[in-house]
Amino acid sequence: MEDEPDEARSRDRIQSIERGIEVLRAFDGRNSALSVADIATKVGFSRPVVRRILLTFAHLGYAEQAHGLWNLTPRILELSVGYFGASSLPEVSYPFMSEVVERTGETCSVGTLDRHEVLHVARLEDRRPMPHSVRVGTRLPAHATATGKVLLAHLSSEALEEFLATSPFEVHTPHTITTAAAMRDRLATIREQGFDISEEELHPGMVAAAVAILHDGVAIGGISVSSTTVRASEEVLRQTIVPVLQEAAARISAQYRYANPHLSQRQHR
Known part of the structure; x- marks a missing residue:
């Protein structure tokens, strides 16, 4: 059966839930306390709508107000428990990440x-x-980070074409990749060598190396090491960091498979 068109699928979505999630996402790492007006501006909803959503979250114990500003409560962490379980990628990865550090x-x-x-x-x-x-x-x-590029390199042809056609390719530094053609070339190199090294593509003075974590040939994540140009050069990353990341990625993949035996190869086809 062919997939339903977007407009047909949209009829099955609940708009109030979508709006609620957008309000939650307004509380990002840079904004932990916001006014109703701040949130309305960020998400593009009217103030009355934002206020009703916040009052609903407050009733459920996920948000609270003080001195005219709203913030999320620790109870919001309940919503991530289903993902951060013993068999999740983060929990599986942490022991091996500790060795990398x-x-x-x-x-x-x-x-x-x-x-x-x-x-x-x-x-x-x-x-x-x-x-x-x-x-x-x-x-x-994704286009300006080593982790993003190793994940893009393992996308299906269809998914990659969609990314290249819709990515804004925002410029962050003079070294940022800004065209689909340049990204295609970079991804071809990544597929050939099995890793990526990013030099000052997102922030000046920052470097990183990354390797994909594969499960049945599908990239379920990317593991990276980030440093500064003062501490690490491209040669240092290539010669000393990348082998450590490749070893860690292989061990994470094996442990992830062991922790998730229900995720058979058939489910990725």
Whole structure:
């Protein structure tokens, strides 16, 4: 059976839930306390609609108001329990990420692809402070990050074409990839060598290396090490960091398979 067109599927969606999720997403890592007006501006809803949604979340215990500002409560973490279980990618990855940090002395992250962005689902930092530090839940543009590109390199042809046709390719530094043609060339190199190294493509002075975590040939995530140009060069990343990441990715993949025996190869076809 062919997929239903978008307009047909939209009739089966509940708009109030979609709006509620948009309001929750307004509380990102940079904005933990917001006014009704702030949220209305961010999500594009009227203030009365935003207020009713916030009052609903407050009734459920997921939000609270103080001095005219709204913030989420710790109870919101209940909503992530189903994902962050013992067999989830973050929980499986953390022991191996700890080894990566110990062996490299650098920050290690695991991310997944969500449309045009990389969503960080696990992160461990070395004791040395990192500029532009991200947290679990932070989203970064896929086209400007090493993790994003190794995940893009493993997309199906159809999914990749959709990404290339719709990605805004925003410019972050002079080194950011800004065209579909340049991205195609970069992804071909990644498929050939099995990793990516990003030099100052998102932030000046920042470098990163990443490897895909594969399950039955499908990239379920990417593991990366990020550093600064002061501490690590491309050669250092290639010679010393990439082999550590490749080993960690293989071990995470094996453990993920063991923890999720129900995810057979047939389910990925």
